[in-house]
Amino acid sequence: MHNILIIAKREYLERVRSRSFVIMTFLIPALMFGVSVVPTLLMNRGTGETKHMVVVTADRDTGELIRSRIEQRQDEEKSGSDADTTGDKKRSLPPTHFAVEISTDTSDANHTALTQQVKDKKLDGFLWAPPDAIASRKLAFVTNDTSSFIENGVLGASVSDALRRSALKSKGLKLDEIEAALQPVEVDPQSPLGKDAPNPQIMFFATFGMVMVLYMTVLLYGINVMRSILEEKTSRIMEVMLSTASAKEMMAGKILGVGAVGLTQVGIWALTAGILSAGTLVATAGMLKNVLSIKLLVFFGIYFLLGYILYSALCAAIGSMVNSEQEAQQLQFVVMMPLILSIIVIVNIFQHPSSSMAFWGSIFPFTAPLVMFTRIAMQTPPAWQIGLSIGLMIVTIYVLVWLCGRIYRVGILMYGKKPNLPEIMKWIKYA
């Protein structure tokens, strides 16, 4: 135990003091921001310009209806975004405004002419809606901006809305009757627990948030464990260390030390994020309180730590088998697969919380950390299942550490040689 702590301490201090740790601590959040926020910003960008478009229909009435729906929809969008994103400048960029003209010339010649105008950028787009196209429920919108799908989505919704109204109108319904018939109906799921039950949407996001934290941490830092063991092999220091510490102690020390580095970094990020968004957190605290009970946080701690150690041990085992970074990368799918499997199972659990897939997923040690945690958040499973999953994970961690200690010890003493599976099996048997 003493040796494990000495080795873990060294790993931890050397890494936390290193320049790359400091750089990563700043770089990763910047990168995350870049990857997640910037594209959303770009997609939501409204340019504030006015786009000229032409709606081509056989009769002017339908054309007018479409125009009024597009304009009305635009007004709704505008007021809606103003209402719910006060203070959020990213979203409040002015939306694109469509200036709609109506044409009743459905001849091929007009189609060609309009296409040419769009090509020449004299026109931003035209909607081709002759009666046969309307009957087949498929209209062409010719535009240079085929990729700005948010705009095009809004357009599509407006047009279907308009056509629905037009159809009802042609059946002789009055305008207010149409409005009443088209009013959407809201279904509000309610738990038998009444008001104490958590809001399912918030619960979904809270759970998924935690699952993602676990997933990312394992991905980022498990790989570090693998790399650190590889490093050890190339530095050739282990023979000195093995003359006083056992291979198992070395493995455990490395997993703990490198693991603690990961926790430190995530801790720094969480703290910074917490401070930066303190205002928002206070505002949503009331909602979160219903979802994030102390019990859930404790279970998050347990499953996060166990999952993290388990995956680190798996990475350590891979690191002990291979001789180079390239070989390690080839085997990374072994680590990725159960993680991806877990995510698939979780998506399924949200639909069917008490399926047998949920049960087995939460017992199998490599998916248990994510799956069991999700189950606990949704509806607490029986205590024996929780106990069993925790017990199995601890046993698996111990076996993995023992196993990779053995592989490692024999592996390092036979440097240079790339082992195959039968050889690894033999190494495990070697005392």
Add this chain to the structure above:
Amino acid sequence: MQTIELNQVRKSYDKFVAVNDLSFNIPQGAVFGLLGPNGAGKTSTIRMMIGITVPDSGNISLFGKPFERKSLHKVGYLPEERGLYKKMKILDQLIFLGELHGLSSSVARQKALEWTKRLEIDAWLQKKVEELSKGMQQKIQFIAALLHDPDFIIMDEPFFGLDPVNATLLKDVMLDLKKQGKTILFSTHRMDQVEKLCDAICLINKGTAVLQGDLKSIKSGYGKSNVQIEYEGNGDFLNKSPLVSACNNYGNYAEIKLAPGADAQTLLREAAASARINRFELMEPSLEEIFINTVGKTNA
């Protein structure tokens, strides 16, 4: 008391027998040479002595007790494959290794300072290993093996890659340790380097001991059949004489192996007749000769 005892120790990897029923023991305070050509099984033997691997059969006792990991705190090991954490500062590295060997961090620091001063490398304590020359890294490794004041010191190819100045420095340290009553094991295939230091040897080849025992008695068993001559004048007589079976002539110094049954006194008279003799000395065979002789025979 015996510092270490190996009894019929055997280790094989697959079908390859690395160490074949090897037995020897090293009494406390002795300097012992584990000698043999490359691939003879020296390193495999050492790894079993310090518990990196476990023998397939036979047993090892350390400090008079059956092997236990606890005893390793009293063993210092300099492996053949040298290695240190490249990015770590020298002092931190030494403290870390000292702690692993059971020292407290403050004692380890103090010892590291003492040793680096003694080996004239204390100016580099705050440098990273990768900034040091190979020779300096050797010294650090050497210190790492001695930091915790072990009673039993194992050195695998200790002089490998050292320049003469540093080799002498290291040899002095070893002699000093011997004086303090430490037990030392050298493993090497460079006999000339350890010949003057060892009390006893075990010569192994292909995992089997081919010659072992007290160095003096081994040598005397081979008799004095070597002659060193320093002379002035014509050295042609050395090539002609039937008394000489082999000769290394350096101009005015020659090393001679006498023919079987030849009398050294006759050679001296012959030599004096044709050249001026400044020195004429009868020698024991060198360890290297014995080694080549013995290993050559077993290989044949």
